[in-house]
Amino acid sequence: MPKVSEVIVPYATYLRVYEPLAAFPEAERGHWARYARRPDRPSYQDELRRSLADLLPTPPIAVPVHESGDAFVLEADGVIHVCPWRTRLRGWQALGDLAEEFPAPVLDALLPPLVRHQATQDYERWLAGNPDARPWIRTATWQVPLNWFVLVSDDEREYAKAAGADGGEAPVLRYRTPMVQARRRVARGLRTLRNTVDEGPLVDGLVDVGRWLEEFHPRSLVELDYGGLVHAVPAGELEGDHSAADVAEGIEALRNGDGEAAAEAYGRLVERWRSVRDLRSAN
Numbered sequence: 001m002p003k004v005s006e007v008i009v010p011y012a013t014y015l016r017v018y019e020p021l022a023a024f025p026e027a028e029r030g031h032w033a034r035y036a037r038r039p040d041r042p043s044y045q046d047e048l049r050r051s052l053a054d055l056l057p058t059p060p061i062a063v064p065v066h067e068s069g070d071a072f073v074l075e076a077d078g079v080i081h082v083c084p085w086r087t088r089l090r091g092w093q094a095l096g097d098l099a100e101e102f103p104a105p106v107l108d109a110l111l112p113p114l115v116r117h118q119a120t121q122d123y124e125r126w127l128a129g130n131p132d133a134r135p136w137i138r139t140a141t142w143q144v145p146l147n148w149f150v151l152v153s154d155d156e157r158e159y160a161k162a163a164g165a166d167g168g169e170a171p172v173l174r175y176r177t178p179m180v181q182a183r184r185r186v187a188r189g190l191r192t193l194r195n196t197v198d199e200g201p202l203v204d205g206l207v208d209v210g211r212w213l214e215e216f217h218p219r220s221l222v223e224l225d226y227g228g229l230v231h232a233v234p235a236g237e238l239e240g241d242h243s244a245a246d247v248a249e250g251i252e253a254l255r256n257g258d259g260e261a262a263a264e265a266y267g268r269l270v271e272r273w274r275s276v277r278d279l280r281s282a283n
Helices: 026-036 044-054 087-095 104-110 113-129 179-196 201-213 227-231 235-239 243-255 259-282
Strands: 012-020 071-076 079-084 137-141 157-160 172-178 221-225
Touching: 012 071, 012 227, 026 071, 026 079, 044 087, 044 227, 087 113, 087 137, 172 179, 179 201, 179 221, 179 243, 243 259
Parallel strands: none
Antiparallel strands: 012 079, 012 137, 012 221, 071 079, 157 172, 172 221
């Protein structure tokens, strides 16, 4: 049996905000400046492996005891940008969504009620002293929420095939865009959707993600990363995945009053993601 440290943990996708160092308070800025120079920075798989390891003890550790001091780092135009993991905060927030993901008996087996209750109490106490806290990372499993694609453009798409004949290195599919562009696309998309369709999950989700983006420095970068979901999508289908283009085409068609073209774009999205949803149901 492989060790936890060897397990590849798949099927999660990410929406990340990278803020410039100038966005952080001075003390924290120094920490991240030093951190950015480290050659051994961990990856998102390392974060997931640590979380998986926390579930092995009895009782399991629902949320890390201490907040993570790690982050993702990228440099753009000579400026260091940082996306703190804030694993503890994200773990607390994810607990609130578990009831919608699992039936009660399954949830109780994974995380006993007493463990969840204690974690909820810890979060409430912590939140009382940190009311403005927000994560730099949003996570989804077995999907990329359609409202995320509104933030990016097909010409910002980065795709790299698996490296090596044995596929030892997974493929990469992601988008990166300046914060100002992401906010502009959210605003335009919302205007179109509110003028053409009924209120619903797509509109609500776009409102929510738009409010989240407003919390960050205007010179931040936004990244949509397929993460481990690349393991669930055949390579040929992944290479041909242009979901951001389909979402943009559908919204533009709605803006122009072309319901038929909008339906065609939506149909391509439904067909593309059906196989992934089927895998989730079969798992």
